[in-house]
Amino acid sequence: MGFPKPSNEIDLIEKYFAPLASSSDSSLGLLDDAALIKVPKKHELVVTKDVLVEEIHFLANDPPKSLAWKALAVNLSDLASMGAKPAYYTLGFAIPNHIKPDWIELFVKGLNEIQNKFEILLIGGDTIVTNGPITISVTAFGQIPESMAMKRSGASAGETIYMSGCIGGGYLGLRHLQENLFGLNNKFSDFCVERYQRPFPRVALGMALRDFATSATDISDGLVADLANICRTSSVSATIYADDVPLPNGVKQLIQNGCVNLNDLFSGGDDYELLFTAPASYDSRIKSLESKLDVKISSIGKIGSGPANLTFFGKGGKILDFDSMGYSHF
Amino acid sequence: MGFPKPSNEIDLIEKYFAPLASSSDSSLGLLDDAALIKVPKKHELVVTKDVLVEEIHFLANDPPKSLAWKALAVNLSDLASMGAKPAYYTLGFAIPNHIKPDWIELFVKGLNEIQNKFEILLIGGDTIVTNGPITISVTAFGQIPESMAMKRSGASAGETIYMSGCIGGGYLGLRHLQENLFGLNNKFSDFCVERYQRPFPRVALGMALRDFATSATDISDGLVADLANICRTSSVSATIYADDVPLPNGVKQLIQNGCVNLNDLFSGGDDYELLFTAPASYDSRIKSLESKLDVKISSIGKIGSGPANLTFFGKGGKILDFDSMGYSHF
Numbered sequence: 001m002g003f004p005k006p007s008n009e010i011d012l013i014e015k016y017f018a019p020l021a022s023s024s025d026s027s028l029g030l031l032d033d034a035a036l037i038k039v040p041k042k043h044e045l046v047v048t049k050d051v052l053v054e055e056i057h058f059l060a061n062d063p064p065k066s067l068a069w070k071a072l073a074v075n076l077s078d079l080a081s082m083g084a085k086p087a088y089y090t091l092g093f094a095i096p097n098h099i100k101p102d103w104i105e106l107f108v109k110g111l112n113e114i115q116n117k118f119e120i121l122l123i124g125g126d127t128i129v130t131n132g133p134i135t136i137s138v139t140a141f142g143q144i145p146e147s148m149a150m151k152r153s154g155a156s157a158g159e160t161i162y163m164s165g166c167i168g169g170g171y172l173g174l175r176h177l178q179e180n181l182f183g184l185n186n187k188f189s190d191f192c193v194e195r196y197q198r199p200f201p202r203v204a205l206g207m208a209l210r211d212f213a214t215s216a217t218d219i220s221d222g223l224v225a226d227l228a229n230i231c232r233t234s235s236v237s238a239t240i241y242a243d244d245v246p247l248p249n250g251v252k253q254l255i256q257n258g259c260v261n262l263n264d265l266f267s268g269g270d271d272y273e274l275l276f277t278a279p280a281s282y283d284s285r286i287k288s289l290e291s292k293l294d295v296k297i298s299s300i301g302k303i304g305s306g307p308a309n310l311t312f313f314g315k316g317g318k319i320l321d322f323d324s325m326g327y328s329h330f
Numbered sequence: 331m332g333f334p335k336p337s338n339e340i341d342l343i344e345k346y347f348a349p350l351a352s353s354s355d356s357s358l359g360l361l362d363d364a365a366l367i368k369v370p371k372k373h374e375l376v377v378t379k380d381v382l383v384e385e386i387h388f389l390a391n392d393p394p395k396s397l398a399w400k401a402l403a404v405n406l407s408d409l410a411s412m413g414a415k416p417a418y419y420t421l422g423f424a425i426p427n428h429i430k431p432d433w434i435e436l437f438v439k440g441l442n443e444i445q446n447k448f449e450i451l452l453i454g455g456d457t458i459v460t461n462g463p464i465t466i467s468v469t470a471f472g473q474i475p476e477s478m479a480m481k482r483s484g485a486s487a488g489e490t491i492y493m494s495g496c497i498g499g500g501y502l503g504l505r506h507l508q509e510n511l512f513g514l515n516n517k518f519s520d521f522c523v524e525r526y527q528r529p530f531p532r533v534a535l536g537m538a539l540r541d542f543a544t545s546a547t548d549i550s551d552g553l554v555a556d557l558a559n560i561c562r563t564s565s566v567s568a569t570i571y572a573d574d575v576p577l578p579n580g581v582k583q584l585i586q587n588g589c590v591n592l593n594d595l596f597s598g599g600d601d602y603e604l605l606f607t608a609p610a611s612y613d614s615r616i617k618s619l620e621s622k623l624d625v626k627i628s629s630i631g632k633i634g635s636g637p638a639n640l641t642f643f644g645k646g647g648k649i650l651d652f653d654s655m656g657y658s659h660f
Binding site for chain 2: 028031032033034035036037038039044045046047048049050051053054055056057077078079081082084090091092093094123124125126128129130131132133135137139141142144146149151152153217218229233
């Protein structure tokens with residue numbers, strides 16, 4: 001869509017990317033300067049953008065298929081946190097010259113896999129050659145009925161704080177890939193690497209929650225930072241019972257060994273679970289979603305009145321000191 | 331919107347980027363995981379994305395204010411080529427560590443300038459630190475009444491080919507910055523550098539043309555490549571009278587000196603004028619837009635029947651050989 005193109009860009013688009021757009025009217029077959037989106041009546045469009053840079057947001061030797069999955073998944077997670085149904089995406093893709101066609105082929109397979117899983121379509125983009133690292137800029141589009149989007153700012157005193165799944169796996173997966181944290185491969189390291197490389201956006205849960213959750217975000221920057229964002233935008237305080245925060249099975253031994261501590265797990269990013277608040281009266285309705293959507297949902301704390309503040313209680317009511325977690329923005 | 335953030339990202343957003351979104355409901359104050367777009371009744375949303383990489387699409391010492399202008403302008407040009415009214419944009423901004431706050435301040439001033447000129451608003455984005463070159467990924471959104479978007483594929487035999495403004499200035503501006511093509515600064519080099527660094531998207535013209543133009547694109551990759559795209563997608567041929575193609579005042583001397591040739595000017599990119607086709611019956615209506623919108627509009631050739639092909643006629647009916655222009659895709 002616009003710039004002096006590398007001589008092979010048209011070939012790249014036709015060979016690899018056009019099939020990803022084939023069944024979408026919006027893409028105009030990737031043949032035009034722009035794409036066209038029709039929004040259903042009484043709906044709004046939710047738009048999110050995340051940029052991934054090699055060696056900053058992913059490792060240079062991450063498999064291209066899972067990298068493609070992750071580039072889309074982190075955006076779908078943002079749509080999920082608003083309660084939107086994913087629909088389309090555009091791809092800005094800066095590729096260094098050393099990247100070979102078989103890498104791109106695998107990357108496109110990864111895009112295809114997540115497209116099919118979440119029924120979304122490529123509608124446009126810009127593929128360019130860069131003299132720097134691989135840089136992937138995805139903009140994702142979701143649909144939501146008017147006024148139904150969940151925001152970070154709606155939490156009120158007295159409400160319960162919930163989260164899906166568990167946290168810490170993404171952080172442990174990255175550390176394992178960087179320093180072989182667990183020694184030889186085993187089921188637990190596979191689980192954590194999968195959490196890091198192929199996060200699963202909680203799209204169905206987000207859509208189910210939008211009827212009654214008062215605030216929501218995804219846990220991409222870590223539980224502490226993302227909960228701090230809810231507190232800050234809602235002008236409320238939050239109390240978390242650390243024992244109630246679900247961690248991956250198998251992490252206890254690592255904590256006992258001193259390989260990892262709660263600070264790491266509570267502030268590490270890359271889990272892409274949903275964090276949300278709701279009045280206690282919705283508790284049974286929320287619990288019923290667990291079996292319906294095959295996702296664990298835990299109540300981990302309570303919202304209190306403002307000013308914005310976080311308190312973590314550990315065993316025996318001891319207040320945990322997470323000062324080093326970087327939530328000094330209050 | 332999602333990744334482990336550099337510690338200063340929240341500060342950056344609050345200090346520099348939040349004011350760019352201040353009067354937009356869609357942005358949610360840049361405080362949420364995603365933005366919300368309402369599309370007016372009986373309208374569609376036009377979406378485009380262009381990625382700019384330092385030293386590939388712009389020069390490292392290009393002024394940050396004009397770089398910001400250009401990053402948005404090239405996207406608005408895509409919206410213009412579809413006939414859309416610009417509305418919003420998201421910004422993916424990968425910033426190397428060596429970039430200083432005063433550079434970012436000037437960059438934001440440039441965004442503010444073009445936002446005000448074209449009445450568009452920032453609604454979201456992702457600001458990250460990169461270990462590579464400055465990389466700017468803008469996604470721009472425009473509104474258009476249903477079924478009114480101009481496409482590349484609508485040209486038919488017998489129609490006239492028009493273009494706005496002149497071509498070659500962007501190419502000459504870049505060459506001047508790279509090799510001091512014109513020696514000391516003068517009005518002509520200033521004009522060309524302005525064309526390169528601060529292209530003016532033909533938004534008003536695009537909106538005026540959508541009622542009757544049969545095909546349109548912007549001239550971003552050069553007249554030859556962009557006309558070839560219209561021919562290819564419309565399955566038509568095109569005949570261009572080279573003498574009718576408007577070049578910047580002052581270029582004749584450069585051609586006589588052998589500094590530049592028609593091949594360079596016809597295939598150089600970065601002009602961001604509109605190229606479009608219309609039945610001859612609309613000629614007077616099109617000409618009337620010149621004074622109304624203060625833009626030169628020239629008829630430069632004719633569409634013929636397919637297969638897709640381009641022929642350029644020079645002085646005395648001589649066929650110009652632009653084989654080296656890279657339109658070998660036919």
